[in-house]
Amino acid sequence: MDASVWITLALTLKVAGCATVINLVLGVAVGWLLARRRFIGREFLDAVLTLPMVLPPTVLGYYLLVVIGKRGWLGAWLQNTFGINLIFTWQGAVLAATIVAFPLVLKSARTAFELVDPQLERAARVLGLNEWQVFFRVTVPMAWPGILAGTLLVFARSLGEFGATLMVAGSIPGRTQTLSVAVYEAVQAGEDNVASFLVAITSITCIVVLLASGRLAPTVRAR
Amino acid sequence: MSFEVDIRKTVRSERRSFELRVQFRTRARRTVIFGPSGAGKSLTLQAIAGLLTPDAGRIAFGGEVLFDAAAQVDLPARRRDFGYLFQDYALFPKLNVRQNIAFALQPGLRNPSAHAGGDAVEKWLRAFELAEVASQRPDELSGGQRQRTALARALVHSPRALLLDEPFSALDPELRQRMRQELDDLLQRIDIPVLMITHDPDDLDRFGDEALYLRDGRIAERPLAPGAMPSRRTTVA
Amino acid sequence: MNHPHPRRELGAALLAAAIATFSFAANAADLTVSAAASLTNAFKELGPAFEAQNPGTTVVFNFASSDALLAQIAKGAPADVFASADQDAMDKADAQKVLAAGTRRNFVGNTLVMIVPSDSTLGLKGPADLAKLEVKRVAIGNPASVPVGRYTRGALEAAKLWGTVEPKAVMAQSVRQALDYVARGETEAGFVYATDAGIMKDKVKVVATIPTETSVTYPIAAVAGSPNPDAARKFLDFVLTPAAQAVLARYGFGKP
Numbered sequence: 065m066d067a068s069v070w071i072t073l074a075l076t077l078k079v080a081g082c083a084t085v086i087n088l089v090l091g092v093a094v095g096w097l098l099a100r101r102r103f104i105g106r107e108f109l110d111a112v113l114t115l116p117m118v119l120p121p122t123v124l125g126y127y128l129l130v131v132i133g134k135r136g137w138l139g140a141w142l143q144n145t146f147g148i149n150l151i152f153t154w155q156g157a158v159l160a161a162t163i164v165a166f167p168l169v170l171k172s173a174r175t176a177f178e179l180v181d182p183q184l185e186r187a188a189r190v191l192g193l194n195e196w197q198v199f200f201r202v203t204v205p206m207a208w209p210g211i212l213a214g215t216l217l218v219f220a221r222s223l224g225e226f227g228a229t230l231m232v233a234g235s236i237p238g239r240t241q242t243l244s245v246a247v248y249e250a251v252q253a254g255e256d257n258v259a260s261f262l263v264a265i266t267s268i269t270c271i272v273v274l275l276a277s278g279r280l281a282p283t284v285r286a287r
Numbered sequence: 288m289s290f291e292v293d294i295r296k297t298v299r300s301e302r303r304s305f306e307l308r309v310q311f312r313t314r315a316r317r318t319v320i321f322g323p324s325g326a327g328k329s330l331t332l333q334a335i336a337g338l339l340t341p342d343a344g345r346i347a348f349g350g351e352v353l354f355d356a357a358a359q360v361d362l363p364a365r366r367r368d369f370g371y372l373f374q375d376y377a378l379f380p381k382l383n384v385r386q387n388i389a390f391a392l393q394p395g396l397r398n399p400s401a402h403a404g405g406d407a408v409e410k411w412l413r414a415f416e417l418a419e420v421a422s423q424r425p426d427e428l429s430g431g432q433r434q435r436t437a438l439a440r441a442l443v444h445s446p447r448a449l450l451l452d453e454p455f456s457a458l459d460p461e462l463r464q465r466m467r468q469e470l471d472d473l474l475q476r477i478d479i480p481v482l483m484i485t486h487d488p489d490d491l492d493r494f495g496d497e498a499l500y501l502r503d504g505r506i507a508e509r510p511l512a513p514g515a516m517p518s519r520r521t522t523v524a
Numbered sequence: 525m526n527h528p529h530p531r532r533e534l535g536a537a538l539l540a541a542a543i544a545t546f547s548f549a550a551n552a553a554d555l556t557v558s559a560a561a562s563l564t565n566a567f568k569e570l571g572p573a574f575e576a577q578n579p580g581t582t583v584v585f586n587f588a589s590s591d592a593l594l595a596q597i598a599k600g601a602p603a604d605v606f607a608s609a610d611q612d613a614m615d616k617a618d619a620q621k622v623l624a625a626g627t628r629r630n631f632v633g634n635t636l637v638m639i640v641p642s643d644s645t646l647g648l649k650g651p652a653d654l655a656k657l658e659v660k661r662v663a664i665g666n667p668a669s670v671p672v673g674r675y676t677r678g679a680l681e682a683a684k685l686w687g688t689v690e691p692k693a694v695m696a697q698s699v700r701q702a703l704d705y706v707a708r709g710e711t712e713a714g715f716v717y718a719t720d721a722g723i724m725k726d727k728v729k730v731v732a733t734i735p736t737e738t739s740v741t742y743p744i745a746a747v748a749g750s751p752n753p754d755a756a757r758k759f760l761d762f763v764l765t766p767a768a769q770a771v772l773a774r775y776g777f778g779k780p
Binding site for chain 1: 589591592594595598616661666668669693694695696697705708709710
């Protein structure tokens with residue numbers, strides 16, 4: 065076992081961490097919008113945004129490859145305007161993991177917001193709070209357990225993302241080879257010891273994260 | 288200090304549609320809007336507080352226009368400077384008594400800390416005998432304590448009027464009489480205009496310096512005969 | 525009076541369907557061939573020819589990088605025939621004792637080539653040009669698990685170019701993936717077999733043939749303890765017949 069395992073772990077945590085933070089913000093924003101605003105096509109939008117959850121990751125990876133690859137319409141534009149190419153980069157891995165895991169936090173956040181008692185928000189308004197204050201001081205804290213659960217699912221899913229990541233980011237040790245991809249490669253090369261070690265590292269990481277996040281949302285006390 | 292209200296609002300739900308058409312003006316210190324359930328009392332009070340936007344009309348308090356559909360004025364609730372007591376109190380369940388009371392005084396995006404203090408908060412904790420339960424959460428309080436906490440929360444920022452939504456309906460009957468007395472004493476002390484909505488005739492007797500009768504979304508001309516008040520509303524045609 | 529029991533009938537029907545589904549895999553007349561990814565097109569054409577000569581036998585193909593196939597076989601996957609793209613993978617198979625004794629033989633040869641996207645304007649002529657700054661990424665099979673990657677590394681090391689190329693390497697899971705990367709233009713160059721370059725003539729062009737230290741010969745063998753040893757041996761004989769060799773030659777494979 066060489067030090068590259070720790071590099072792989074660090075890279076995996078970086079990719080999963082970024083995907084989780086992006087999804088937390090996006091999930092809360094879009095989840096709130098779907099929960100609180102009525103507009104034409106609302107349920108259709110919800111269905112479209114949930115699609116990544118039912119599409120196989122390799123299918124998603126293929127769509128991404130076609131769209132953001134050098135010959136894709138978005139990829140070509142990024143290349144020409146900013147000189148950015150996302151294929152084979154860790155940012156591309158973040159994009160793949162973010163899209164794949166987004167529905168998990170969207171569903172949780174939307175439901176959590178729908179269950180917040182609007183009377184509490186009215187109380188806050190009449191006590192003098194503006195809409196941002198109502199959102200951060202009343203709505204989000206009440207919806208927090210649901211949002212947190214969704215965020216954890218996003219993290220776990222991002223940590224284990226493989227199919228779309230492999231297609232978009234490839235397998236470049238130290239740059240885009242995440243733990244899941246490394247496990248796959250080790251199995252392919254017949255290196256069982258390495259594979260077992262990587263699997264153990266991944267599992268321990270997930271358990272640590274789950275336990276740590278349990279402290280962020282204490283369970284409801286039994287009456 | 289007078290309330291001037293002249294509003295129209297249509298509320299639609301799956302099965303029915305309800306039209307509120309309310310006009311009144313009152314200069315009394317204590318005004319009671321009295322009517323059966325479903326008459327539109329809560330809607331009226333919420334409109335006055337800025338929690339509900341009428342379809343048309345005008346609302347003014349003390350000469351200041353709070354809402355005017357024609358002139359496109361609609362002051363948001365946070366700028367109307369009223370204290371509001373909700374029927375079920377709407378206390379923040381994850382904050383303790385102290386934090387609930389201090390809520391309006393805390394600026395910014397963070398809630399008051401668990402040990403929030405300050406002169407105003409301490410004054411109300413003492414006045415309502417809540418000092419001992421100050422660190423407890425609403426689900427650990429008795430009905431009377433919850434009501435007092437909600438009142439303290441509404442009054443802590445010195446509002447210019449108090450709006451009360453069925454303040455005693457959530458309490459046990461035995462408690463109601465005592466709480467009426469407490470509220471009466473409080474109102475003698477703080478002396479701000481009060482607008483209360485209720486379907487309880489005892490509230491009307493106690494607090495109704497001016498009485499307005501609301502039925503089917505409209506203010507009635509004269510009071511209904513005693514005992515003619517159904518307690519459940521059937522669907523409106 | 526007979527009362528039908530809808531629930532029981534439904535349960536029986538579901539059970540029968542499940543059994544039928546799972547027993548599909550146990551069809552005794554299936555010959556399973558695990559073959560290196562570069563053999564995909566050629567073998568798919570040989571399959572029906574073999575079936576025509578051996579009525580009652582269905583050929584099922586499994587294409588991936590040679591090492592990945594070996595990993596499956598070593599763990600008990602029911603393959604009958606293993607065709608690998610280099611001796612190394614077959615040696616590993618031998619060491620793990622998964623081959624039927626005496627069945628190993630070489631059956632085709634191939635060449636290593638360097639390719640670029642067909643619309644490339646960089647004017648690359650050979651591996652030495654990969655040192656240019658405009659070349660940012662090079663598609664190479666992962667040497668740990670893909671034979672073409674091993675050939676590539678061996679050739680580049682011999683030419684003392686591995687140090688320059690390796691930092692730009694994008695590891696592909698199989699030779700076909702390396703081909704795909706170049707065809708899409710995601711890498712400026714790549715290393716594949718001549719036979720693979722021939723599959724995508726419109727998307728890639730060959731700029732150099734790379735001499736390898738050991739010639740690229742493909743061995744094929746029967747798997748020990750497989751479900752269909754007789755059909756396996758027939759297939760091994762089949763690929764060496766002139767007719768089959770002609771098909772392979774059409775795809776660019778050479779003599780072993």
